[in-house]
Amino acid sequence: MPRVAFLGLGAIGTPMAKHLARPAFDLAVWNRTPSKAEAFAAATGARQAATPAEAARDRDVVVTCLPVSRDVEALLDGPDGLLATMPAGSVLVDCTSGDAATSRRMAARLAERGIGFLDAPVSGGVVGAEQGALTVMIGGDEATLERVRPVLESFGKKIVHCGGVGAGDALKAVNNALLAMHIWGTAEGLVALEKAGVKAEVALDVINTSSGRSNASMNLFPDRVVTRAFPRTFRLALLDKDVGIAAELAREQKIVAPLLQLTSELFRLAHSELGEEADHVEAVQVVERLGGAMVG
Numbered sequence: 001m002p003r004v005a006f007l008g009l010g011a012i013g014t015p016m017a018k019h020l021a022r023p024a025f026d027l028a029v030w031n032r033t034p035s036k037a038e039a040f041a042a043a044t045g046a047r048q049a050a051t052p053a054e055a056a057r058d059r060d061v062v063v064t065c066l067p068v069s070r071d072v073e074a075l076l077d078g079p080d081g082l083l084a085t086m087p088a089g090s091v092l093v094d095c096t097s098g099d100a101a102t103s104r105r106m107a108a109r110l111a112e113r114g115i116g117f118l119d120a121p122v123s124g125g126v127v128g129a130e131q132g133a134l135t136v137m138i139g140g141d142e143a144t145l146e147r148v149r150p151v152l153e154s155f156g157k158k159i160v161h162c163g164g165v166g167a168g169d170a171l172k173a174v175n176n177a178l179l180a181m182h183i184w185g186t187a188e189g190l191v192a193l194e195k196a197g198v199k200a201e202v203a204l205d206v207i208n209t210s211s212g213r214s215n216a217s218m219n220l221f222p223d224r225v226v227t228r229a230f231p232r233t234f235r236l237a238l239l240d241k242d243v244g245i246a247a248e249l250a251r252e253q254k255i256v257a258p259l260l261q262l263t264s265e266l267f268r269l270a271h272s273e274l275g276e277e278a279d280h281v282e283a284v285q286v287v288e289r290l291g292g293a294m295v296g
């Protein structure tokens with residue numbers, strides 16, 4: 001039975017980790033706030049570890065899912081850190097939507113000790129994680145991917161090797177920048193239509209059978225905006241981070257990408273206005289305030 005550790009029992013980490021509990025896997029969990037790991041262990045039979053080092057001891061695979069890559073990097077060092085116990089031959093699979101530069105730095109440090117590294121950000125949201133139907137974007141060595149494939153397939157339906165270390169991070173950031181553009185652009189269009197006398201339900205009905213449709217118009221706006229439900233599943237702060245990574249990628253590659261840079265600025269504005277706990281779809285409320293009308 002593969003021995004796995006999972007670190008980071010947040011909104012998406014928790015449903016991912018549930019697929020790694022017994023009987024298929026021998027699972028140890030660690031979370032910064034211990035009460036969450038305690039509750040998870042009680043519900044699933046996983047073993048709660050007091051430190052990252054304790055979680056990683058004797059594990060074949062360590063999976064991390066934290067807000068940013070630097071949070072993962074900070075768990076490597078010190079007597080309680082992952083490097084204190086991760087055995088040579090094991091693999092760190094980082095499911096954080098991270099940044100390529102930090103991933104490459106971590107991969108190099110782990111390689112010095114014979115430990116593998118994959119950046120493995122996911123898409124599909126909390127519902128996809130619950131259903132074990134995530135898409136997993138892999139950066140790193142293909143042979144390493146094959147070694148950990150059963151772990152990835154427990155929560156992922158589509159596992160895609162994207163390139164070397166950092167390639168998964170880069171692709172995930174661009175995907176989420178597109179999500180952000182669709183949310184903001186759809187909000188602007190629907191606010192303008194509301195003011196022109198066209199109701200959001202009517203507009204979405206047409207857009208969703210026409211060429212302007214997107215996941216935002218087909219799912220997020222009908223389910224979360226028109227209903228004013230705005231459930232908190234993916235923090236705006238994290239989407240702001242993702243668009244920032246995509247904008248930085250474009251700058252690094254010396255690409256003229258005004259839309260990416262502007263979207264990054266707009267989501268930074270929304271994040272600073274709405275705070276750390278707001279959901280990403282709540283950015284629509286900033287567009288509504290600026291436009292002086294509500295969607296729906």
Ligand code: NDP
Pocket residue numbers: 008009010011012013031032033036065066067068071095096097098122123124125126233234235238239
């Ligand atoms: P949450 O904010 O819900 O959870 C974050 C987790 O990381 C918590 O377990 C938190 O611990 C822990 N954490 C935060 N800061 C630190 C730190 N400095 N050191 C150690 N642990 C820390 O985030 P999500 O679960 O939503 O997201 C995790 C990653 O997955 C992000 O990179 C995000 O962009 C990505 N993602 C999220 C999706 C979603 O739908 N939610 C979809 C796809 C990707 P504590 O309990 O102590 O706060």
